[in-house]
Amino acid sequence: MDKGTVIKRGVMIAAASALAAAYGCERPNPYKLSGDTSAVFEDCPTPSTGSGNANNPTGGPTVTVATTGVTTGGNNPTTGGNNPTTGGNTVASSGSGNQPPLEQTELDERERDYTEALRTASFLVVGDAPSLAQIYELGELPADQQKAKYVELVDKLLADPRFADTLLTFFKYTFKMGGASTLPGEPTRETAPTLAAKTVFEDKPWTNILTQASANCPTFNPMTHTFADGNCANMTSLAIASVAQAGILTDPGVQSLFYGNLSFRRNRFFHETFLCRSGNEQAGGEPTDMPPQDPPCSGGAPIPGYQNKWPVSEIAGACNSDNSGPRKHVDFHAYNIGNVCANCHSTWNHRSPLFSQFDSNGMWQMLTPAGEYAVLVPVDGSPKAKLTDWLCTNPAKCPNAAQAKTAWKLSMKVNGVEQAAPAASLAELGSQMAKDDEVLECAVKRTWNFAMGRADITEVGGRSWVSLPDRKDPNAELLTLQKLTQAFKNNNYNLKSVLRAILVSDDFTRF
Numbered sequence: 001m002d003k004g005t006v007i008k009r010g011v012m013i014a015a016a017s018a019l020a021a022a023y024g025c026e027r028p029n030p031y032k033l034s035g036d037t038s039a040v041f042e043d044c045p046t047p048s049t050g051s052g053n054a055n056n057p058t059g060g061p062t063v064t065v066a067t068t069g070v071t072t073g074g075n076n077p078t079t080g081g082n083n084p085t086t087g088g089n090t091v092a093s094s095g096s097g098n099q100p101p102l103e104q105t106e107l108d109e110r111e112r113d114y115t116e117a118l119r120t121a122s123f124l125v126v127g128d129a130p131s132l133a134q135i136y137e138l139g140e141l142p143a144d145q146q147k148a149k150y151v152e153l154v155d156k157l158l159a160d161p162r163f164a165d166t167l168l169t170f171f172k173y174t175f176k177m178g179g180a181s182t183l184p185g186e187p188t189r190e191t192a193p194t195l196a197a198k199t200v201f202e203d204k205p206w207t208n209i210l211t212q213a214s215a216n217c218p219t220f221n222p223m224t225h226t227f228a229d230g231n232c233a234n235m236t237s238l239a240i241a242s243v244a245q246a247g248i249l250t251d252p253g254v255q256s257l258f259y260g261n262l263s264f265r266r267n268r269f270f271h272e273t274f275l276c277r278s279g280n281e282q283a284g285g286e287p288t289d290m291p292p293q294d295p296p297c298s299g300g301a302p303i304p305g306y307q308n309k310w311p312v313s314e315i316a317g318a319c320n321s322d323n324s325g326p327r328k329h330v331d332f333h334a335y336n337i338g339n340v341c342a343n344c345h346s347t348w349n350h351r352s353p354l355f356s357q358f359d360s361n362g363m364w365q366m367l368t369p370a371g372e373y374a375v376l377v378p379v380d381g382s383p384k385a386k387l388t389d390w391l392c393t394n395p396a397k398c399p400n401a402a403q404a405k406t407a408w409k410l411s412m413k414v415n416g417v418e419q420a421a422p423a424a425s426l427a428e429l430g431s432q433m434a435k436d437d438e439v440l441e442c443a444v445k446r447t448w449n450f451a452m453g454r455a456d457i458t459e460v461g462g463r464s465w466v467s468l469p470d471r472k473d474p475n476a477e478l479l480t481l482q483k484l485t486q487a488f489k490n491n492n493y494n495l496k497s498v499l500r501a502i503l504v505s506d507d508f509t510r511f
Helices: 009-023 114-126 132-139 143-159 162-175 191-201 235-240 252-257 261-275 342-355 426-435 437-451 481-490 495-503
Strands: 047-049 061-063 219-221 226-228 407-414 417-422
Touching: 114 132, 114 143, 114 162, 114 495, 132 143, 143 162, 143 495, 162 191, 162 261, 191 219, 191 226, 191 252, 191 495, 252 261, 261 342, 261 437, 342 407, 342 426, 407 426, 407 437, 417 426, 426 437, 437 481, 437 495, 481 495
Parallel strands: none
Antiparallel strands: 047 061, 219 226, 407 417
């Protein structure tokens, strides 16, 4: 087989590294959230490729240089009257002065190689190489018949029982959990990733991970690569309290592993896993450039640097907590020059009470007669938490006491339309999460990163290494986040179909 000159992914990575070294900067991040200082990049010159000319006789990559009033690049400066340069971003002129050519990069030099793509996909999906017979069968076909054969072979990979093992490993890594219990009374850590893997492998709606009402603790047999339904160890404690199950939201392993003061570790798990945003940054809340200007309490001053959608007066602080008796409280209104606690906690404090009736073993506990939850407060004496440790519920101390209720978010987008996201129970929380555009996009981003061999999206300093902007490339087969997310919704939230779309895409099969 004559494959011609093929640029492999390793070469692309080396080329990208060389460019970064030469320019000393990173490309802008189109997914940077407002207020997320962790994802601020310097602008880079735009690399392009072109044919040899007077300024670039080798025909190698050229760089567009920003100037004032003229356009420079691989060709001579243009003087076309209808194509003036308006700022620092310039493009190479086509010579007509009207229609600049589309930007060209090293990615445009890639060539399609279905046999290489099959090897990559096979290791990715089933952890093993394709057979030599499959490689020859695919590679010896005429070029115009290879795509159909490749798609057929990808479908066989996704139906292979070994794909179940891959999914289980993927969700263990995503959820940061797995393995048997280590102490008496602790539940297994296997059930949540197993439920997620079973859901995807069996082509069920991915949203079941957040909403399924029964059989939420399945098991997996690695010898036969098969799943079996199972009930959770806390099912009885939930049933006694008439609490509806909701996928992994009520999983005892999750609630036990991430047990902690005021349930903030539990909140962080669901926030980072399903929003693809680090909980340690300003993006841990609901950042906005137009926050409410209400002071924490009447007569006070607004908090400098506050950037959350919620009115800050709804969460507990020094001026509005239930300060009766010697018991102390956490002041979530506290701030200094570098940190504003309420930027995250205005969201987290509305969400965390929903997780807080699970004890350290993931069993559901009724509130005490004093209204105490099963988690503790990190103050002297480590008292059990009350709702007033998260939210202000006294109308005499905060004007929004009546609105201080639990929620997934103050507002979220559903099919692009902003709407409120209240949640009075874990079942309602799961339902709201399953509709949230940001949650669905996060599932798609994680699948893209998996297919492209990239790191977990919350482990890279809050940056999103997902190259899925709405690109201007004329190739209609190139994927965008919008295309994949819409296909995800249209296919009844079938995440396997998203992975399939990536594996057979132009992005995956060109090297």
